[in-house]
Amino acid sequence: MKFSVTPYELPLVVPFTTANATVARRRGLLVALADGKHIGYGEVAPLPGWTPIDADQASTILRGAIASVEAGRDLDDVLDELEASPEVRAGLSGAAADFAARRQGLPLARFLDPDSSETVAVNAVVGSGSPQQAADAGLDAIQRGFSVIKMKVGVAAPEVDIERVATMRSTVGALVELRLDANGAWDASTARRVLDSVAVFGIAFCEEPVAGIDAIADLGAESPIPLAIDESARTVDDVARALGTGAIDVVVIKPQSMGGPDLAMRAVRLTREFGAPPVVTTMIDSAIGVRHALHVAAASGATLAHGLATSAMLTEDLADPPRIVDGTITIGSLPGLGVTPG
Numbered sequence: 291m292k293f294s295v296t297p298y299e300l301p302l303v304v305p306f307t308t309a310n311a312t313v314a315r316r317r318g319l320l321v322a323l324a325d326g327k328h329i330g331y332g333e334v335a336p337l338p339g340w341t342p343i344d345a346d347q348a349s350t351i352l353r354g355a356i357a358s359v360e361a362g363r364d365l366d367d368v369l370d371e372l373e374a375s376p377e378v379r380a381g382l383s384g385a386a387a388d389f390a391a392r393r394q395g396l397p398l399a400r401f402l403d404p405d406s407s408e409t410v411a412v413n414a415v416v417g418s419g420s421p422q423q424a425a426d427a428g429l430d431a432i433q434r435g436f437s438v439i440k441m442k443v444g445v446a447a448p449e450v451d452i453e454r455v456a457t458m459r460s461t462v463g464a465l466v467e468l469r470l471d472a473n474g475a476w477d478a479s480t481a482r483r484v485l486d487s488v489a490v491f492g493i494a495f496c497e498e499p500v501a502g503i504d505a506i507a508d509l510g511a512e513s514p515i516p517l518a519i520d521e522s523a524r525t526v527d528d529v530a531r532a533l534g535t536g537a538i539d540v541v542v543i544k545p546q547s548m549g550g551p552d553l554a555m556r557a558v559r560l561t562r563e564f565g566a567p568p569v570v571t572t573m574i575d576s577a578i579g580v581r582h583a584l585h586v587a588a589a590s591g592a593t594l595a596h597g598l599a600t601s602a603m604l605t606e607d608l609a610d611p612p613r614i615v616d617g618t619i620t621i622g623s624l625p626g627l628g629v630t631p632g
């Protein structure tokens with residue numbers, strides 16, 4: 291069994307800005323695990339502004355971890371020690387899971403959970419922009435077959451966001467599911483005001499209206515709209531704590547930032563225990579990361595639409611991204627991730 295690492299850079303169609311970085315190229319590391327007969331793939335894709343480390347730092351940590359395994363240490367022990375570098379862990383555990391699934395001839399989703407779904411619903415994302423621009427983008431998504439739209443909020447003034455939601459609802463009609471994601475941008479009183487104002491438009495849930503598990507849970511106790519946790523719950527322990535508050539309705543799980551498919555499935559099992567469904571999403575990963583998230587989504591059995599429609603943001607990719615037809619991805623019967631890079 292041998293690991294190999296290939297750095298990659300994938301230009302974005304439109305550069306995007308996070309809290310403290312502008313990202314024009316998605317940089318990461320493709321990890322392969324092979325034994326001469328079977329091969330498995332994972333990726334390490336830290337996102338500047340979102341994760342504490344960048345691709346260069348991840349590369350150093352990854353190569354050190356691989357050297358430990360090659361020196362004879364047990365992979366599970368090395369993975370345990372990568373708790374503080376979940377993106378690196380995700381690449382190694384992802385490659386190991388894909389390898390094991392291919393060796394058994396099973397799609398990764400089936401390997402992760404025998405009762406995995408055959409299809410996965412996905413949502414469209416509408417970024418910032420004027421109320422009319424957002425509504426036009428929503429209409430375009432509907433025409434492409436999506437029936438769930440997530441709107442990014444919290445960048446414009448609260449009044450503008452309220453108008454954006456109103457315009458979106460009147461444009462796409464009553465049957466489309468609308469979700470909001472504020473990425474923790476609001477303070478508690480702004481969040482309460484906006485959520486109270488948009489509740490009439492039938493919002494399925496709002497991700498991260500305020501920042502932090504406790505702040506979201508406090509708001510959740512009186513919010514007219516169900517609340518979801520995303521970046522405030524990075525680890526399985528965070529997810530357990532958030533669900534333990536009893537005020538979180540939906541949990542967003544990013545296999546890349548949680549440390550890989552095994553830990554993502556641990557979080558999925560917690561959501562089942564607490565009856566708060568998971569939504570599995572990418573971090574604008576390459577097709578390898580998107581497919582890892584896809585298989586976790588299928589293994590979760592959750593019927594909510596998942597956040598996997600991000601491949602169109604990249605001008606190139608490491609492999610074929612999943613095909614989305616009418617807002618749905620079909621898993622198929624190919625073993626592992628179902629795709630080979632290159």
Ligand SMILES: [Mg+2]
Nearest residue numbers: 471497520542
């Ligand atoms: Mg989010």
